[in-house]
Amino acid sequence: MRFDILTLFPSLVQPYFEDSILKRAIAAKKIKVAVHNIRDYSTERHHKVDDSPYGGGAGMVMSCQALYDAIKAVKKLNKGPVLYMSPCGDRFTQKKAEALAKKHAKKGLILLCGRYEGIDQRIIDLLVDEEISIGDFVVTGGELPALTIIDAVARLLPGVLGDDESASEESFSEALDGMLEYPHYTKPEAFKGKHVPPVLLSGNHAAIKKWRMENRRNPST
Ligand code: SAH
Secondary structure, X not given: OEEEEEEOOHHHHHHHHOOHXXXXXXXXXXXXXXEEEHHHHOOOHHHOOEEOOOOOOOOOEEOHHHHHHHHHHHHHHOOOOEEEEEEEEXXXXXXXXXXXXXXXXXXXXXXXXXXXXXXXXXXXXHHOOEEEEOOOOOOOOOHHHHHHHHHHHHOOOOOOOOOHHHHOOOOOOHHHOOOEOOOOOOOOOXXXXXXXXXXXXXXXXXHHHHHHHHOOEOOOO
Protein backbone atom coordinates (compact mmCIF):
# COMPACT_ATOMS: atom_id res chain seq x y z
CA MET A 1 0.00 0.00 0.00
CA ARG A 2 1.27 3.44 -0.91
CA PHE A 3 1.29 6.39 1.51
CA ASP A 4 2.14 9.92 0.41
CA ILE A 5 2.69 12.49 3.15
CA LEU A 6 2.52 16.22 2.46
CA THR A 7 4.27 18.26 5.13
CA LEU A 8 6.35 21.37 5.77
CA PHE A 9 8.67 19.27 7.95
CA PRO A 10 9.78 16.08 6.13
CA SER A 11 12.57 15.55 8.66
CA LEU A 12 9.97 15.07 11.40
CA VAL A 13 8.30 12.12 9.67
CA GLN A 14 11.11 10.40 7.75
CA PRO A 15 12.92 8.79 10.73
CA TYR A 16 9.81 6.92 11.79
CA PHE A 17 10.17 4.67 8.74
CA GLU A 18 13.85 4.00 9.31
CA ASP A 19 13.49 1.35 12.00
CA SER A 20 11.41 -1.57 13.23
CA ILE A 21 8.20 -2.89 11.67
CA LEU A 22 7.56 -0.18 9.11
CA LYS A 23 11.17 -0.26 7.90
CA ARG A 24 10.79 -4.02 7.40
CA ALA A 25 7.45 -3.53 5.63
CA ILE A 26 9.07 -1.07 3.21
CA ALA A 27 11.99 -3.45 2.53
CA ALA A 28 9.50 -6.26 1.90
CA LYS A 29 7.53 -3.97 -0.45
CA LYS A 30 4.35 -4.33 1.61
CA ILE A 31 4.17 -0.55 1.90
CA LYS A 32 5.74 2.41 0.12
CA VAL A 33 6.08 5.82 1.79
CA ALA A 34 6.88 9.06 -0.03
CA VAL A 35 7.32 12.34 1.82
CA HIS A 36 6.75 15.62 -0.03
CA ASN A 37 7.79 19.05 1.15
CA ILE A 38 4.91 21.48 0.51
CA ARG A 39 7.41 24.36 0.49
CA ASP A 40 9.04 22.95 -2.67
CA TYR A 41 5.83 23.82 -4.55
CA SER A 42 5.68 27.48 -3.51
CA THR A 43 6.15 29.88 -6.41
CA GLU A 44 6.41 32.85 -4.05
CA ARG A 45 9.56 34.70 -3.21
CA HIS A 46 11.43 32.96 -0.37
CA HIS A 47 9.07 29.98 -0.82
CA LYS A 48 6.49 31.48 1.50
CA VAL A 49 3.70 29.04 2.39
CA ASP A 50 1.56 30.96 4.89
CA ASP A 51 -0.09 34.31 5.50
CA SER A 52 -2.11 36.14 8.12
CA PRO A 53 -5.80 35.25 8.43
CA TYR A 54 -8.51 37.37 6.78
CA GLY A 55 -10.63 38.78 9.56
CA GLY A 56 -7.64 39.19 11.80
CA GLY A 57 -6.56 37.22 14.82
CA ALA A 58 -3.47 35.44 15.99
CA GLY A 59 -1.38 32.99 14.00
CA MET A 60 -0.79 32.20 10.37
CA VAL A 61 -2.77 30.16 7.86
CA MET A 62 -1.22 27.90 5.23
CA SER A 63 -2.09 29.55 1.95
CA CYS A 64 -3.62 28.05 -1.20
CA GLN A 65 -1.03 28.11 -3.98
CA ALA A 66 1.70 25.78 -2.65
CA LEU A 67 -0.85 23.41 -1.11
CA TYR A 68 -2.88 23.25 -4.31
CA ASP A 69 0.10 22.55 -6.54
CA ALA A 70 1.60 20.04 -4.10
CA ILE A 71 -1.63 18.06 -3.74
CA LYS A 72 -2.27 18.11 -7.50
CA ALA A 73 1.25 16.77 -8.15
CA VAL A 74 0.91 14.02 -5.56
CA LYS A 75 -2.52 13.00 -6.89
CA LYS A 76 -0.75 11.99 -10.11
CA LEU A 77 1.33 9.49 -8.11
CA ASN A 78 -1.38 8.23 -5.77
CA LYS A 79 -5.02 7.67 -6.77
CA GLY A 80 -6.24 7.25 -3.19
CA PRO A 81 -8.20 9.82 -1.18
CA VAL A 82 -6.67 12.98 0.30
CA LEU A 83 -6.99 12.92 4.09
CA TYR A 84 -6.44 16.20 5.92
CA MET A 85 -5.23 15.78 9.51
CA SER A 86 -7.50 18.05 11.55
CA PRO A 87 -8.93 18.27 15.06
CA CYS A 88 -12.21 19.19 13.31
CA GLY A 89 -12.32 15.84 11.46
CA ASP A 90 -14.05 12.55 12.22
CA ARG A 91 -12.38 10.72 15.07
CA PHE A 92 -9.85 8.06 13.99
CA THR A 93 -10.63 4.63 15.45
CA GLN A 94 -9.50 1.02 14.98
CA LYS A 95 -12.63 0.50 12.83
CA LYS A 96 -11.56 3.39 10.61
CA ALA A 97 -8.04 1.93 10.35
CA GLU A 98 -9.55 -1.41 9.27
CA ALA A 99 -11.78 0.30 6.70
CA LEU A 100 -8.88 2.29 5.21
CA ALA A 101 -6.64 -0.80 5.07
CA LYS A 102 -9.35 -2.73 3.27
CA LYS A 103 -10.68 -0.10 0.94
CA HIS A 104 -7.50 1.66 -0.14
CA ALA A 105 -4.84 -1.08 0.00
CA LYS A 106 -4.44 -0.93 -3.81
CA LYS A 107 -4.65 2.81 -4.45
CA GLY A 108 -3.13 4.15 -1.23
CA LEU A 109 -3.67 7.24 0.90
CA ILE A 110 -2.51 10.85 0.70
CA LEU A 111 -2.04 12.44 4.12
CA LEU A 112 -1.97 16.22 4.37
CA CYS A 113 -0.33 17.71 7.47
CA GLY A 114 -1.35 21.18 8.56
CA ARG A 115 0.73 23.58 10.68
CA TYR A 116 0.14 26.92 12.39
CA GLU A 117 -3.62 27.71 12.59
CA GLY A 118 -4.33 25.21 9.82
CA ILE A 119 -4.94 25.50 6.08
CA ASP A 120 -7.08 27.78 3.87
CA GLN A 121 -10.63 26.36 3.81
CA ARG A 122 -10.71 26.48 0.01
CA ILE A 123 -8.09 23.71 -0.17
CA ILE A 124 -10.37 21.55 1.97
CA ASP A 125 -13.34 22.39 -0.25
CA LEU A 126 -11.45 21.77 -3.50
CA LEU A 127 -9.11 18.86 -2.85
CA VAL A 128 -9.66 17.15 0.51
CA ASP A 129 -11.78 14.00 0.56
CA GLU A 130 -11.90 13.52 4.30
CA GLU A 131 -10.81 15.31 7.49
CA ILE A 132 -9.55 12.99 10.22
CA SER A 133 -8.80 13.75 13.87
CA ILE A 134 -6.70 11.51 16.11
CA GLY A 135 -8.50 12.76 19.23
CA ASP A 136 -10.03 15.67 21.05
CA PHE A 137 -6.84 17.61 21.62
CA VAL A 138 -4.64 19.88 19.51
CA VAL A 139 -1.05 19.09 18.55
CA THR A 140 1.27 21.50 16.75
CA GLY A 141 1.09 19.83 13.36
CA GLY A 142 -0.41 17.01 11.32
CA GLU A 143 2.82 14.98 11.31
CA LEU A 144 2.14 12.88 14.43
CA PRO A 145 -1.48 12.31 13.37
CA ALA A 146 -0.33 11.19 9.89
CA LEU A 147 2.25 8.80 11.36
CA THR A 148 -0.36 7.45 13.77
CA ILE A 149 -2.79 6.72 10.96
CA ILE A 150 -0.17 5.18 8.66
CA ASP A 151 1.12 2.97 11.48
CA ALA A 152 -2.34 1.77 12.50
CA VAL A 153 -3.31 1.04 8.88
CA ALA A 154 -0.01 -0.53 7.79
CA ARG A 155 0.10 -3.07 10.62
CA LEU A 156 -3.27 -4.43 9.43
CA LEU A 157 -1.96 -5.22 5.94
CA PRO A 158 -1.14 -8.89 5.30
CA GLY A 159 2.50 -9.72 6.00
CA VAL A 160 3.40 -6.49 7.81
CA LEU A 161 3.38 -7.94 11.32
CA GLY A 162 5.71 -10.89 11.86
CA ASP A 163 2.98 -13.14 13.13
CA ASP A 164 -0.29 -12.72 11.22
CA GLU A 165 -2.17 -13.63 14.38
CA SER A 166 -0.95 -10.56 16.26
CA ALA A 167 -3.47 -8.20 14.72
CA SER A 168 -6.46 -10.52 15.08
CA GLU A 169 -6.90 -10.97 18.82
CA GLU A 170 -6.11 -7.55 20.24
CA SER A 171 -7.87 -4.53 21.68
CA PHE A 172 -10.93 -3.38 19.68
CA SER A 173 -10.83 -6.47 17.42
CA GLU A 174 -13.86 -8.60 16.63
CA ALA A 175 -12.17 -11.58 18.29
CA LEU A 176 -12.45 -9.69 21.60
CA ASP A 177 -15.93 -8.32 20.79
CA GLY A 178 -14.45 -4.83 20.48
CA MET A 179 -13.22 -4.88 24.06
CA LEU A 180 -9.74 -4.15 25.44
CA GLU A 181 -7.19 -6.91 25.61
CA TYR A 182 -6.54 -9.08 28.70
CA PRO A 183 -3.28 -8.56 30.70
CA HIS A 184 -0.06 -10.21 29.52
CA TYR A 185 2.71 -11.80 31.63
CA THR A 186 6.12 -13.25 30.78
CA LYS A 187 9.02 -14.74 32.78
CA PRO A 188 9.77 -14.68 35.69
CA GLU A 189 6.80 -16.25 37.50
CA ALA A 190 7.32 -13.93 40.48
CA PHE A 191 8.58 -10.35 40.41
CA LYS A 192 8.83 -8.11 43.49
CA GLY A 193 6.29 -10.32 45.25
CA LYS A 194 3.81 -10.16 42.36
CA HIS A 195 2.81 -13.53 40.88
CA VAL A 196 1.56 -14.56 37.47
CA PRO A 197 -2.08 -15.75 37.70
CA PRO A 198 -1.75 -19.55 38.24
CA VAL A 199 -4.19 -20.44 35.44
CA LEU A 200 -1.69 -19.08 32.87
CA LEU A 201 0.87 -21.65 34.09
CA SER A 202 -1.63 -24.54 34.10
CA GLY A 203 -1.25 -25.59 30.47
CA ASN A 204 -5.05 -25.92 30.38
CA HIS A 205 -5.87 -24.08 27.15
CA ALA A 206 -9.61 -23.97 27.71
CA ALA A 207 -9.14 -22.50 31.19
CA ILE A 208 -6.60 -19.97 29.86
CA LYS A 209 -8.98 -18.89 27.10
CA LYS A 210 -11.78 -18.51 29.65
CA TRP A 211 -9.55 -16.44 31.98
CA ARG A 212 -8.50 -14.20 29.12
CA MET A 213 -12.06 -13.59 28.01
CA GLU A 214 -13.09 -12.82 31.59
CA ASN A 215 -10.22 -10.38 31.94
CA ARG A 216 -11.01 -8.24 28.92
CA ARG A 217 -11.88 -4.68 29.85
CA ASN A 218 -14.37 -2.21 28.49
CA PRO A 219 -12.97 0.63 26.39
CA SER A 220 -13.30 4.07 27.93
CA THR A 221 -15.91 6.18 26.22
N1 SAH B 1 -6.41 26.07 14.71
C1 SAH B 1 -6.70 24.68 14.68
C2 SAH B 1 -5.55 23.85 15.22
C3 SAH B 1 -4.33 23.92 14.37
S1 SAH B 1 -3.08 22.85 14.91
C4 SAH B 1 -7.96 24.39 15.48
O1 SAH B 1 -8.23 25.13 16.42
O2 SAH B 1 -8.68 23.43 15.17
C5 SAH B 1 -2.09 22.72 13.47
C6 SAH B 1 -2.30 21.47 12.63
O3 SAH B 1 -2.06 20.33 13.44
C7 SAH B 1 -3.66 21.27 12.05
O4 SAH B 1 -3.81 21.94 10.84
C8 SAH B 1 -3.72 19.77 11.87
O5 SAH B 1 -3.16 19.38 10.62
C9 SAH B 1 -2.85 19.25 12.99
N2 SAH B 1 -3.61 18.73 14.15
C10 SAH B 1 -3.65 19.27 15.38
N3 SAH B 1 -4.40 18.53 16.21
C11 SAH B 1 -4.84 17.47 15.50
C12 SAH B 1 -5.66 16.34 15.80
N4 SAH B 1 -6.21 16.15 16.99
N5 SAH B 1 -5.89 15.44 14.82
C13 SAH B 1 -5.37 15.61 13.59
N6 SAH B 1 -4.60 16.66 13.24
C14 SAH B 1 -4.33 17.58 14.17
